[in-house]
Amino acid sequence: MALIVQKFGGSSVSDAASIKRVAKRIVEARQAGNDVVVAVSAMGDTTDDLLELAADVAPEPAPRELDMLLSSGERISMALLAMAIHAMGYEARSFTGSQAGMITTADHGSARILDVTPVRLREALDDGAVVIVAGFQGFNRDTRDITTLGRGGSDTTAVALAAALGADVCEIYSDVDGIFTCDPRVVPMAKKLNVIGAEEMLELAANGAKVLYIRAVEYARRHNVLIHARSTFTPNEGTYVLGDGMPDPRLAKGEAMSDVIGKEEPVVAGVAIDRSQAKITVVGVPDVPGSAAAIFSRVAALGANIDMIVQNVQSASPGHTDISFTLPKDEAEAVAKQLKADHDELGFDNIYFDDEIGKLSVVGAGMRSHSGVSLTLFEALSSNGINVEMISTSEIRISVVLRDAYLDAAARAVHTAYGLDGDVEATVYAGTGR
Numbered sequence: 001m002a003l004i005v006q007k008f009g010g011s012s013v014s015d016a017a018s019i020k021r022v023a024k025r026i027v028e029a030r031q032a033g034n035d036v037v038v039a040v041s042a043m044g045d046t047t048d049d050l051l052e053l054a055a056d057v058a059p060e061p062a063p064r065e066l067d068m069l070l071s072s073g074e075r076i077s078m079a080l081l082a083m084a085i086h087a088m089g090y091e092a093r094s095f096t097g098s099q100a101g102m103i104t105t106a107d108h109g110s111a112r113i114l115d116v117t118p119v120r121l122r123e124a125l126d127d128g129a130v131v132i133v134a135g136f137q138g139f140n141r142d143t144r145d146i147t148t149l150g151r152g153g154s155d156t157t158a159v160a161l162a163a164a165l166g167a168d169v170c171e172i173y174s175d176v177d178g179i180f181t182c183d184p185r186v187v188p189m190a191k192k193l194n195v196i197g198a199e200e201m202l203e204l205a206a207n208g209a210k211v212l213y214i215r216a217v218e219y220a221r222r223h224n225v226l227i228h229a230r231s232t233f234t235p236n237e238g239t240y241v242l243g244d245g246m247p248d249p250r251l252a253k254g255e256a257m258s259d260v261i262g263k264e265e266p267v268v269a270g271v272a273i274d275r276s277q278a279k280i281t282v283v284g285v286p287d288v289p290g291s292a293a294a295i296f297s298r299v300a301a302l303g304a305n306i307d308m309i310v311q312n313v314q315s316a317s318p319g320h321t322d323i324s325f326t327l328p329k330d331e332a333e334a335v336a337k338q339l340k341a342d343h344d345e346l347g348f349d350n351i352y353f354d355d356e357i358g359k360l361s362v363v364g365a366g367m368r369s370h371s372g373v374s375l376t377l378f379e380a381l382s383s384n385g386i387n388v389e390m391i392s393t394s395e396i397r398i399s400v401v402l403r404d405a406y407l408d409a410a411a412r413a414v415h416t417a418y419g420l421d422g423d424v425e426a427t428v429y430a431g432t433g434r
Contacts, residue, residue: 002168007158012232014044023084039135039158042073063108074134091129098139106140111147116164152213163223178239182271184426191422207361208274233429267366274359278332281324284349304331358407361399380417
């Protein structure tokens with residue numbers, strides 16, 4: 001008997017029919033002799049609807065009360081899913097994050113998991129029940145308040161439960177068949193990957209790939225949890241995310257080593273795109289020690305997360321430099337406003353705010369040992385008339401900033417250039433990626 005943790009996102013439980021379909025999937029896993037724990041997201045667009053409602057009531061909702069409100073979405077899902085399983089003749093018990101022992105920091109809206117004490121979950125499993133846990137939420141022991149985990153919180157909940165319970169696998173269900181070489185909504189010929197390394201998945205998730213969230217992948221890598229990303233809508237095997245030294249689970253199913261390993265080591269594993277960032281350019285900064293520190297101390301004070309930074313010495317104005325950097329759109333306007341307010345103290349000439357950019361990233365562990373990867377990227381962009389505005393690299397990633405209007409075309413061109421196109425179009429069953 002295996003212990004399986006399953007996570008179902010909002011698109012998988014968007015309405016009553018979807019909840020019944022998910023319940024059937026869970027019962028099938030139970031009928032196969034497995035113990036099953038499920039982490040579930042709020043139905044469909046419930047979280048967005050609640051955020052809009054909160055904004056209508058109060059322009060700046062109190063963080064504690066906002067968490068109380070948002071956590072209700074997952075509680076609705078968990079109860080309805082448990083009811084559906086009961087209706088199929090199987091015992092199911094639903095638990096909130098706090099009841100499940102999900103202990104977090106006190107940071108409302110962005111809490112991090114400190115510990116998981118799943119005492120009640122183990123008791124329910126011992127009684128033969130399917131366990132349903134509300135994702136995205138937890139409890140802080142000091143404040144005794146409900147908290148939410150922020151973006152990707154239900155994925156993180158599922159992985160944390162798998163780690164705490166010693167699960168054999170954590171299955172993350174969405175509306176696509178697994179992890180693809182690019183978002184199949186943008187690149188229809190994207191191919192499903194059978195396996196991917198956790199290091200590559202971290203880079204893809206950090207740079208815009210939506211099928212898994214970076215915090216969940218980080219947690220899985222740290223706690224040696226096997227993730228299986230697959231579709232709610234088909235029984236097909238999805239994509240396994242393998243941590244360092246983790247064996248390929250397909251070998252345990254009798255597949256030949258040559259079939260599993262030999263053909264799956266491409267230089268580039270995938271292409272990710274990200275439209276969530278904006279660019280700020282500070283023009284005419286005095287080119288003296290401390291100028292950049294003064295700018296970025298303001299950015300840090302606002303809690304903004306910088307992605308790329310480029311500095312260029314001005315030929316037209318000796319002794320001055322331009323500094324461009326990218327950061328999330330929802331943080332960028334406040335940063336630009338603060339820098340403008342400190343114009344006289346910082347001594348720059350002007351500042352420009354640009355929220356019409358997109359980031360394209362090429363990721364692959366094989367980039368460490370293969371030359372010409374950068375050339376292929378830039379030739380593909382150049383041949384399609386697409387200009388590059390910023391460049392950033394790591395050992396296994398190259399990222400470029402482009403005009404947002406060209407991002408989709410760039411992704412398709414680069415995907416083809418690296419030989420990643422499949423033979424048939426990928427299927428997206430519900431349309432949201434979650």
